[in-house]
Amino acid sequence: xxxxxxxNIEIKNFKCFEDFKAEGFGRVNLIGGKxxxxxxxxxxxxxxxxxxxxxxxxVHSLVSISYARDYLxxxxxxxxxxxxxxxSDSFYVKSNKQTLKYKVLEDNGIKEYFFKxxxxxxVINVNDYSFELSRNTKVxxxxxxxxxxxxxxxxxxxxxxxxxxxxxxxxxxxFDENILNFKIIGGDKPMFKVDTSNNSSYxxxxxxxxxxxxxxxxxxxxxxxICSLYACTNSYLFIDEIDNGIHxxxxxxxxxxxxxxxxxxxxxxxxxxxxxxxxxxxxxxNTEDVKTYQPKEHILEDDEIxxxxxxxxxxxxxxxxxxxxxxxxxxxxxxxxxxx
Amino acid sequence: xxxxxxxxSDDKTFxxxxxxxxxxxxxIIGFDNFDSVVKVMGGKSNLLNKESYSxxxxxxxxxxxxxxxxxxxxxxxxxKVCGGFENSKKAIEDLITELxxxxxxxxxxxNKNLDYFIIDTLDKKDKFLGCxxxxxxxxxxxxxxxxxxxxxxxxxxxxxxxxxxNFNELKQKLKNxxxxxx
Numbered sequence: 001x002x003x004x005x006x007x008n009i010e011i012k013n014f015k016c017f018e019d020f021k022a023e024g025f026g027r028v029n030l031i032g033g034k035x036x037x038x039x040x041x042x043x044x045x046x047x048x049x050x051x052x053x054x055x056x057x058x059v060h061s062l063v064s065i066s067y068a069r070d071y072l073x074x075x076x077x078x079x080x081x082x083x084x085x086x087x088s089d090s091f092y093v094k095s096n097k098q099t100l101k102y103k104v105l106e107d108n109g110i111k112e113y114f115f116k117x118x119x120x121x122x123v124i125n126v127n128d129y130s131f132e133l134s135r136n137t138k139v140x141x142x143x144x145x146x147x148x149x150x151x152x153x154x155x156x157x158x159x160x161x162x163x164x165x166x167x168x169x170x171x172x173x174x175f176d177e178n179i180l181n182f183k184i185i186g187g188d189k190p191m192f193k194v195d196t197s198n199n200s201s202y203x204x205x206x207x208x209x210x211x212x213x214x215x216x217x218x219x220x221x222x223x224x225x226i227c228s229l230y231a232c233t234n235s236y237l238f239i240d241e242i243d244n245g246i247h248x249x250x251x252x253x254x255x256x257x258x259x260x261x262x263x264x265x266x267x268x269x270x271x272x273x274x275x276x277x278x279x280x281x282x283x284x285x286n287t288e289d290v291k292t293y294q295p296k297e298h299i300l301e302d303d304e305i306x307x308x309x310x311x312x313x314x315x316x317x318x319x320x321x322x323x324x325x326x327x328x329x330x331x332x333x334x335x336x337x338x339x340x
Numbered sequence: 341x342x343x344x345x346x347x348x349s350d351d352k353t354f355x356x357x358x359x360x361x362x363x364x365x366x367x368i369i370g371f372d373n374f375d376s377v378v379k380v381m382g383g384k385s386n387l388l389n390k391e392s393y394s395x396x397x398x399x400x401x402x403x404x405x406x407x408x409x410x411x412x413x414x415x416x417x418x419x420k421v422c423g424g425f426e427n428s429k430k431a432i433e434d435l436i437t438e439l440x441x442x443x444x445x446x447x448x449x450x451n452k453n454l455d456y457f458i459i460d461t462l463d464k465k466d467k468f469l470g471c472x473x474x475x476x477x478x479x480x481x482x483x484x485x486x487x488x489x490x491x492x493x494x495x496x497x498x499x500x501x502x503x504x505x506n507f508n509e510l511k512q513k514l515k516n517x518x519x520x521x522x
Contacts, residue, residue: 311402321398336373
């Protein structure tokens with residue numbers, strides 16, 4: 001059932017990672033650590049590793065990683081793919097699923113790209129390269145800016161195809177009782193339907209369907225995560241800064257949804273946070289009390305939930321991986337586990 | 341980062357008071373979240389059991405660079421193996437050898453227990469001992485827990501006298517632990 005899961009990773013020369021190894025990932029993995037320790041880069045390396053099934057997806061993953069980070073710089077410009085691709089001159093990422101290697105070769109004025117996916121090696125002269133890209137649509141990465149409308153539309157289609165709209169509406173209503181449903185209207189406009197009856201906070205509005213931009217980032221993050229879990233069946237979901245815009249009182253419910261859908265849809269989830277409240281909410285969402293009213297098939301085993309703490313040992317990035325019981329114990333005693 | 345391992349929540353509360361006092365006097369600088377460094381092990385037998393440290397093993401040498409064990413020596417007549425000062429000293433030294441952590445590890449053992457230790461530092465010590473004798477408290481609880489509870493009830497706002505010389509050794513160990521910690 002979970003044969004596709006990434007269980008270990010080895011990263012060399014990838015962004016801030018010089019030589020890094022970690023093992024023991026679970027179904028749901030929360031990553032914590034101080035600023036600039038490499039939480040996002042860690043997810044990017046894992047994502048690249050499983051996203052890259054051929055040359056076009058490999059290149060797409062490299063470009064999209066750079067694009068996501070430089071999003072604000074390039075919003076209105078044509079993407080300089082070559083520049084994105086050459087941001088790194090070499091790296092190596094190996095997991096239990098596959099091995100990737102990338103290198104820019106320069107010799108006597110001739111520049112070539114070297115790609116290796118498992119045993120398949122490809123060398124291409126830069127001038128001959130078409131820079132064709134292809135997306136691996138089963139793997140989703142919600143970066144810290146959140147989804148664009150078109151990305152949200154794409155993942156919402158998965159909810160529709162699985163006839164899970166009612167479940168989505170129920171979850172959204174739990175987030176904000178005045179939200180009745182969510183739709184893509186007119187082909188590309190994500191909109192929430194609000195309750196405009198007398199007792200609602202939206203009673204002053206005549207039109208119940210409101211553009212997503214009228215709502216806070218938290219609601220958008222919430223709907224993005226839920227829809228993505230349906231879009232990533234038997235695959236992977238990466239969420240950078242998962243608690244972005246979400247009030248702490250809603251975090252344990254969000255984790256509860258993530259744990260339930262990650263199990264139901266068989267998704268491996270990686271998410272980052274800086275927040276103590278977010279870590280505590282994950283623990284709260286999996287307590288024995290909560291489990292008693294969960295359907296059995298949606299309950300995660302303790303070793304399916306991991307907390308990955310990143311830090312630096314003698315200047316090099318290192319990790320400590322806690323299973324759920326260990327995390328629960330550390331949190332109960334208020335121990336500091338958000339990096340070193 | 342540093343970590344202190346103690347037996348129970350009363351020990352943690354006491355250590356946080358003492359650490360805050362050291363912070364106030366400038367003996368510990370640049371660190372104030374003491375709650376996040378004192379870990380309760382759930383009794384002396386757990387504290388002295390290697391199996392209790394499987395999570396800590398992962399953190400040692402990475403997140404954790406200095407460790408201090410603080411616990412009671414208790415009474416030899418109650419525990420022939422780990423009771424009394426000499427047995428406790430041997431038990432913690434054996435544990436440290438077994439754990440084989442390649443970082444700075446130290447220990448401090450309270451004479452008998454924390455409550456004995458605290459009563460010894462009170463300016464009204466004689467009166468409390470008189471109270472103990474008068475009510476035959478030793479027969480009820482030889483740990484002097486009742487006496488410290490009475491002290492806290494009578495003087496809820498009066499902190500322990502951390503300037504008492506009995507605190508010096510423990511204070512020095514705590515200062516060493518937090519030296520260089522930010």
